[in-house]
Amino acid sequence: MKKTSIKKIVICTFLIFIMLSIVSCFGVKSQIKHHIGEKTELVNPTIFKTYSGPIAIKGASVLSTDCTKMLDSLTILIKDNKITEIGKDLNITDEYKIIDATGQYLIPGLTDTHAHLQGSKNDLLLYLANGVTHISEMFGREDHLKWRKEAENGALSPKIYVASRKVGSQKGIMRKIRSWFGSQHNYTTTRSARNAVSKYKKQGYDAIKISSFLDADIYKVLIDEAKKQKTPTIGHLPYDVGLKKLYNSGQSQLAHIEEITKSTMLDFGGLSSRNANEYLAYLKKNADDIAIKLKQNNIVVSSTVWIIESIPKQNFDIENFLKNIKLEYQNPGQIEGSKFAKGWLPGNNSYENMDIKNDPELTKKHQLYWKAYVEAIYIMGQALVRNDVSIIAGTDSNTAGVVAGFSLHDELESLKKIGMTNSQILHAATVTPAQWMQSNGGKINVGYRADLVLLEKNPLEEIKNTRTINAVIANGKLIDRTELNKMLLSIKNANNRSRKVSIDKFIN
Template identity: 60%
Template sequence: MKRTSIKKWILGIVLLLLIISIGSCIRINSKINQHQGAKTELVDSSIFNSINSPLAITNVNVLSTDCTKMLDSLTVLIKEGKIVSIEKEIKVTDEYTSIDGSGKYLIPGLIDTHVHLKKSKNDLLLYLANGVTTVGEMFGDESHLEWRQQVEKGSLSPNLYVATRKLGSEKGVMPKIRSWFGAPKTYRTERKARRAVRKFKKQGYDAIKLTNLESKIYNAIVDEANKQNIPAIGHLGPDVGLEGLYKSGQSQLTHIEEIVKNTMNDFGIVYSNKTEEYLKYLEKNADSIAIKIKDNHIVVSSTIWLVESFPKQKLELDSFIKTIPLEYANPGIVEGSSITRGWTPGNNYYENLDAKNDPELYKRVKIYWDTYVKAHHIMTKALIKHNATVVAGTDANVACAIPGFSLHEELVCLHKVGLSTSGVLQATTMHAGEWMQRDIGKIKVDYKADLLLLKKNPLENIGNTRTIEAVITNGKLLGRPTLDKMLESVEQANNRSRKISIDRYIN
């Protein structure tokens, strides 16, 4: 009798623990979905008007395929989502809807090579409204593959390049548990890592995303990715380092920051009193690093604006957050949740609250992060000097980098750090399209009709990429009134979904 009671008690405890575990998992998933933007009201994209007939853009200035000059008074014909003709003298038949391009400038649609869509589907409209017609999703999952299929079937969206979630090799139980909730997927053997690459290739991902990996797992993943003809891209951990990168076969670094972090690791700990010494070390080595990056055909995504924001987010968040169009950012991502931080003061995962009340700490933190920014400028200048391929990326939806808007900020940063206006345009069109191995990023016959019609010439001022009169995506024309309606609709949906007012952060 006693044994039966004990068994019942044990069974009851096991069932109770199981129920608690299931409930905890459900709650955690709910909070993660909230923070990833899944609970924000979804805008119905079918309400936006577009011209879907064949298009003729007449008498327009067209950016040359190498992005170095404007070719004047051309007519561009678009049919079935492709550019079919670019001519000086051409007869436009009645099947085409004519758009007068007089005094306007036609450039390829912009490409952001590093974004995080999360579960924030309204962001697709933000990208289009800002002239971004292709994005590289750098932490993809099955939902993003479904979104990509919808784009291929004609849904209103930028084109999607979808990399896998990050692949890591951390030891222990906790990394494994965290991976169940969307953290990097961990692999502890070369066999399992190679099998994962083959699985992701079969699922249809465009690239394998790397994170901080042990050398043997890193080499196995990159080697298998090359065998499967799928790019290995992403981060670069200290166990591999720059010397391990050069001959590895990794085809892209997702941040210039990956180079800087590894130079810091090679130098040693960069305390605030060693910053000048570190910068001299970097200046001495930056050229040779850039040459090796170039010689080994490694593409580097920029994300300079985000790095430049770090000192401001660390120490001046109250004023900095008022400089960004926060009303368009998904409120779930901005607000965070009980298990994740968001973007606002007091709840921002970059903000250093301790430094606000400690002048000495404030000084040390500022010296360090200002040095961090200077290091990125030094490294970027070296990459530019030696003609390494830099493509524009923003890390959109990482703190305060707002989808679509942040790319225009990134282009200005790239120009300030040394890229010519034509070089910046190459970074966000031609070079980005070539890296993605797609027929995008050039105004060229048989390329996809992803284009921007601008009021002002971006070769004269890179800020003119913001002067968008119309966006053409997959051959569909979206005029300025439609683009404005997209922005308004996303803002309204965000406002109806907010749990926390952002009025005090809006100028």
């Protein structure tokens, strides 16, 4: 064969390879966009009527700044997105829109400290419709930074705190390739780790998110550099670090109570159906000491209790589980998943255990395991409450089963199971997260940002009453119940028009 012919074959082969690679890349990107919800129809937020002029809320019972009591029959004046006056006999001029809140209950806007916005801005409206006026995005992207800026400039949105993408130190070409498509970013040298902190700080992220898969030496360098850059380090407890190294590390927040229990399971030698009672006894013996050390080192813990409670339900009874969540409001791309990521539906659910089908003995072992796993969260959570550790309400929204906005109310009810009073729960969803994120919100007080929720029923009597929302004020913008209903309906309709798989069997 002539050299020119061989050359042509080589060139053609190379070009075909390049074209196939490009097509594959686009295919992967398309699948990723689907499962993070970017292909779902967007709702136009400008179709909803809001009022942003001066507002007077008259006659409401108002939650005290320490969340311990309702103060009767107060008037709240709001102007220029802030609370300007609070009292009983205030002079209300004609410029104010008056809301008669007699017999209703006013609380600060709620905060979800563990959110995953993924790729759809529809979730921002879901949060507002549920009275959530501040969220902490825990796997940030440049899009989320843009959404934060838009919110700051007056867009209809909760306030957004944006942590970086998870930072790990795993090696290998596949880890590198996965990072290109939205997985965690890995840094395997101290120099690259320091540079990463500077990069995230320059890009505008509010915090550095720590991965479970992070070498102890890289972890130490990341936190050291973050301190120099005055940037908090938050997230997981790396397996290579453990609780003993955490306490004095400088990491300021743990993203789940589960991070603590997982570390104790490793210290114990692992949890199984055979040693569940022994492990729980071990945890009870050590939980208070752990909590005291967390308190001494000012480490805040985001709760995410409900998602742990949901895992066994998804594991063993996915069909009924899906009938008991607000599935119709969840982004269909995330429900359906993709070729590269599981979704929420039976047969393709992240938590469903397919291995135990038709095996009663194996099912029993897994049930014992998960019962102990959930019980461990309660035991550790109760120790955190007893020892006054700062707990902030978080949901891990958009993880399988966790619907944005609605899930925070689920979480507040789950916090009862770790021994929190209704007052403590409200504090954990308002005051404490605002203080941790250094936000001028979380309280109904003069000079504070006007993020408020008007309720029909008293949440200090029943925490589930946080669901009885009559109106939301987000950064001074009033959204009444009619418009909140329109938001929910618009999102449901957009989801239905975007579906590839019917969910009718799960909707009551």
